[in-house]
Amino acid sequence: MRAEQQLTTKEETDKFKDELKKNLLRSKESFGDDMDDVVMVCAEIFNEFLHKEYGGPGTLMVEPFTDMLLALKEKKLRGATVAARTALLWAQNYVDKDWEIWNSQPSQVNTSGPYS
Secondary structure: HHHHHHHHHHHHHHHHHHHHHHHHHHHHHHHHHHHHHHHHHHHHHHHHHHHHOOOOOOOOOHHHHHHHHHHHHOOOOOOOHHHHHHHHHHHHHHHHHHHHHHOOOOOOOOOOOOOO
């Protein structure tokens, strides 16, 4: 994986976490004290998907969001269905657009350091 892609997947995962939490707070009664754990589980799965499977526009799959649902239920965290659906809707609206932005900008990575 290219260094600039690693940076952008981290940025996208951070954005996903922030936006997911913001959206889930609208139904905070569904999550109780599990909110932070729910967001972390979803973000870990989303990050893995970005690193291993996402290849650009048209490659967003449902499986990672199904995996989120199953992982949340397995951990007995509240609001699994709401969280997985919210995560999928966010990704459908932003991931492909963000990928196009990542790839239209020149690399932000500094390659002039002592280890280049």
